Amino acid sequence: MNAPTTIAVNLQGRAAPILKLQNIESAYGPIKAIRGVSLEVRPGEIATVLGSNGAGKTTILKTISGIIDPAKGSVQFQDRDITAEDPARIVQLGLSHVPEGREVFPLLSVRDNLAMGAFTRADRERVAEDIEVVFGYFPVLRERAQQSAGLLSGGQQQMLAISRALMAKPDLILLDEPSLGLSPKLTREIFEIVVRINRERGTTILLVEQNANMALNAADYGYVLENGRIVTEGSCADLREKEDIKEFYLGMKAEGVRAERRWKKKKTWR
Ligand SMILES: Nc1ncnc2c1ncn2[C@@H]1O[C@H](COP(=O)(O)OP(=O)(O)O)[C@@H](O)[C@H]1O
Ligand SMILES: [Mg+2]
Numbered sequence: 001m002n003a004p005t006t007i008a009v010n011l012q013g014r015a016a017p018i019l020k021l022q023n024i025e026s027a028y029g030p031i032k033a034i035r036g037v038s039l040e041v042r043p044g045e046i047a048t049v050l051g052s053n054g055a056g057k058t059t060i061l062k063t064i065s066g067i068i069d070p071a072k073g074s075v076q077f078q079d080r081d082i083t084a085e086d087p088a089r090i091v092q093l094g095l096s097h098v099p100e101g102r103e104v105f106p107l108l109s110v111r112d113n114l115a116m117g118a119f120t121r122a123d124r125e126r127v128a129e130d131i132e133v134v135f136g137y138f139p140v141l142r143e144r145a146q147q148s149a150g151l152l153s154g155g156q157q158q159m160l161a162i163s164r165a166l167m168a169k170p171d172l173i174l175l176d177e178p179s180l181g182l183s184p185k186l187t188r189e190i191f192e193i194v195v196r197i198n199r200e201r202g203t204t205i206l207l208v209e210q211n212a213n214m215a216l217n218a219a220d221y222g223y224v225l226e227n228g229r230i231v232t233e234g235s236c237a238d239l240r241e242k243e244d245i246k247e248f249y250l251g252m253k254a255e256g257v258r259a260e261r262r263w264k265k266k267k268t269w270r
Contacts, residue, residue, distance in 0.1 A: 106150025
């Protein structure tokens with residue numbers, strides 16, 4: 001029998017966060033990549049972290065999923081502290097990571113890649129059934145089920161990486177730049193399915209992207225990351241209307257040399 005799900009609600013009437021980062025600092029040796037990041041993701045939403053190349057997006061996701069241990073700060077998932085927890089344990093707790101560059105197993109078939117995504121699950125007998133469910137989202141993967149994943153196109157590998165994450169039946173998916181290297185058309189297709197997965201399955205998603213346009217249209221709430229720090233946040237509807245965002249992330253103003261210089265000097269965000 002299924003117990004009714006209750007979502008804890010705080011005094012402001014908003015659902016308690018499913019994920020909460022407090023003052024995270026992460027470094028690669030002497031290089032500080034993340035300098036005090038705090039953010040929250042609410043259950044059922046798509047949240048996004050926008051930032052240009054090198055801003056620290058991937059480092060945030062690796063810190064959440066336990067690949068990197070932070071120097072400072074804490075990561076809370078549901079009602080647990082998962083800071084520096086073992087990555088496989090984190091998957092088991094319901095948090096899956098779709099890494100940058102897909103990282104599918106190139107020599108394994110599509111079907112075996114999907115089966116690998118379910119490795120932490122106890123109910124192994126349901127795996128074949130769930131492979132059919134993910135084929136419903138990405139029918140091209142069904143056609144390629146027996147092919148080596150390394151032979152798929154970039155877009156198909158992205159679909160496979162997302163599907164592999166779904167096989168763990170996560171409550172939260174971390175999605176690292178799904179648009180990287182894909183055509184605008186394929187990017188749109190993949191984003192549509194990500195939104196569908198969120199709506200149909202109620203899976204919470206934390207998406208990091210350089211493609212601000214796609215991310216702000218798909219997500220509910222957004223953070224802007226620069227040089228390892230969050231510089232602004234808000235609902236995506238509000239962020240889309242901000243002059244700074246329009247100018248520097250959505251490319252909606254002519255950017256001459258002067259604009260570029262002004263940008264480099266700029267320290268404050270409205
Ligand atoms: N393995 C690494 N070793 C050293 N520095 C790294 C490593 N990975 C990332 N960095 C540095 O950390 C910063 C943040 O990188 P990253 O999180 O990959 O940014 P993003 O995903 O936003 O492009 C960058 O300055 C990058 O050069
Ligand atoms: Mg990255």
